[in-house]
Amino acid sequence: MAGLSEVSAAGVLKKINQGHLECPICVSRFTNPKILDCLHSFCQTCLEKMMEGQPQQREITCPVCRQQTALSDAGIAGIINNFSLMALVEEANQQEEMVKSQRSNIICEVCEEEEAIVRCLECREYLCDFCHNAHKRSKKTRNHETASIEDLRSGKAPYQSRLWNEVPKCPNHSSQDLFFFCETCETLICAVCTALDHKAPDHKFIDISAAVASCKEKVTQLITEAKQCLNKLTDAKEKALKFKLDHNNITLEINDDITKNADEAVAKIRENERLLKEKVTKICHKKDACFDQGLECCEQNIEKAEKTLETVKTVMEQTNNFDLLKLQPNLLQKLQDAADQETPAPVQGLTFKDFQQCKEISQAEIELPIAQRHSDVKDNVQKGVGEG
Numbered sequence: 001m002a003g004l005s006e007v008s009a010a011g012v013l014k015k016i017n018q019g020h021l022e023c024p025i026c027v028s029r030f031t032n033p034k035i036l037d038c039l040h041s042f043c044q045t046c047l048e049k050m051m052e053g054q055p056q057q058r059e060i061t062c063p064v065c066r067q068q069t070a071l072s073d074a075g076i077a078g079i080i081n082n083f084s085l086m087a088l089v090e091e092a093n094q095q096e097e098m099v100k101s102q103r104s105n106i107i108c109e110v111c112e113e114e115e116a117i118v119r120c121l122e123c124r125e126y127l128c129d130f131c132h133n134a135h136k137r138s139k140k141t142r143n144h145e146t147a148s149i150e151d152l153r154s155g156k157a158p159y160q161s162r163l164w165n166e167v168p169k170c171p172n173h174s175s176q177d178l179f180f181f182c183e184t185c186e187t188l189i190c191a192v193c194t195a196l197d198h199k200a201p202d203h204k205f206i207d208i209s210a211a212v213a214s215c216k217e218k219v220t221q222l223i224t225e226a227k228q229c230l231n232k233l234t235d236a237k238e239k240a241l242k243f244k245l246d247h248n249n250i251t252l253e254i255n256d257d258i259t260k261n262a263d264e265a266v267a268k269i270r271e272n273e274r275l276l277k278e279k280v281t282k283i284c285h286k287k288d289a290c291f292d293q294g295l296e297c298c299e300q301n302i303e304k305a306e307k308t309l310e311t312v313k314t315v316m317e318q319t320n321n322f323d324l325l326k327l328q329p330n331l332l333q334k335l336q337d338a339a340d341q342e343t344p345a346p347v348q349g350l351t352f353k354d355f356q357q358c359k360e361i362s363q364a365e366i367e368l369p370i371a372q373r374h375s376d377v378k379d380n381v382q383k384g385v386g387e388g
Contacts, residue, residue: 021089024064025050030089034079036060038067041085047076087163094159098152106149110135118146124162172197181211294344301341308338 023030025046032044040062051057059068060076072078106116106126114128120135122144127135135141147157168188170176176190184203194205206214312331319327 021085021092029093030082030085033082033085033089034076035082035085036062036067036069036079038062038065038069040064041082044076044079047079051076081168083163083166083168087161090161090163091159094161095155098149098159116149118148119152119157119159121145121147121157121160124160124165178208180205180207183211294346297344301344305338305341308334 021029023033023043023046024040025042028043030041030043033041034044034047035041042063047060050063051060057071059070060079061068069079108114108116108128108131109125110127110131114130116126117129118132119126120141123135123141126149127146132146135144135146151157152159167177167179170178170188170190170193173190173192176192178188178190180189180191180194180198181187182189182193182198182203182205184205185198188208189198189205194200194203197203198205312335315327315331316324324331
């Protein structure tokens with residue numbers, strides 16, 4: 001029967017990352033690894049610890065990908081053994097042990113007495129010189145490939161586990177090897193199973209080599225389809241990335257245009273602001289001149305009135321009755337002049353009319369809110385004058 005030995009254990013061991021020989025749960029070298037439906041493997045004891053306190057649980061969650069795996073009545077023990085991983089772990093352990101035991105002797109596994117000098121890579125046994133010669137004379141084993149202990153220790157010839165050729169036993173008939181595959185149930189069966197639980201015509205079964213060939217053909221076909229799908233997904237991803245990049249570039253360009261237009265608009269507004277302020281300043285300066293003229297007139301009249309009153313007061317205090325009567329016409333005239341002074345009308349602040357009459361400012365420039373604000377000022381001034 002073609003077994004797991006068809007796979008090059010040495011090649012796999014050379015390529016495999018030693019980290020792949022460690023259980024993700026305990027982060028130690030695998031012991032009796034079990035493989036879940038998601039194809040992630042864990043130590044049997046680690047999975048059993050995960051399920052402690054949940055004896056009735058009928059499924060287990062993968063701690064890596066969270067996929068569920070159904071459990072049989074056997075529980076964790078009923079999960080498929082990962083024999084390939086077991087073999088790799090054994091080979092890694094043995095290779096390490098051989099390197100560590102450079103100075104110790106390895107005993108022949110046939111006679112169990114003499115020191116071994118070679119290992120048969122097909123029988124997976126250490127042989128002493130005598131047993132090695134006998135091994136070469138036997139018709140069944142004369143063509144077997146062997147490797148010296150030195151080559152094994154140096155890694156030139158890798159250690160190969162017996163598990164690669166070991167045929168698993170039937171879980172229902174422990175003395176029987178699993179030689180057949182039931183296509184109806186998609187499970188490995190033994191010769192007894194073919195006559196009892198998986199007998200024809202209700203069940204169709206084939207030998208292991210045919211099942212493996214069929215499996216490889218299906219896997220190869222699906223690998224091709226999966227690669228085609230992967231290529232499509234890769235193309236779709238590249239297109240999506242390109243579209244996203246184009247989208248981002250367009251977004252940047254649009255934002256740049258918006259900023260540019262906004263800057264230009266703000267610049268125009270600021271320029272209009274500057275020009276309008278200049279115009280307003282000119283109007284205000286003209287109005288300031290009116291204020292200054294009015295204030296100057298008021299101040300002159302105030303000064304004249306104050307001097308008249310002061311003069312009259314002095315005359316009244318320092319002049320005798322005869323002189324007072326003589327000066328009466330002059331005093332009365334001065335007082336009358338002071339009383340008859342005209343009070344200049346107050347100059348109002350800027351109003352809507354001031355801007356309307358200014359040819360340098362357009363109608364649009366004096367509309368609300370500026371015009372409204374100055375209209376409010378006008379109303380307040382007029383109200384104050386009326387109350388005064």
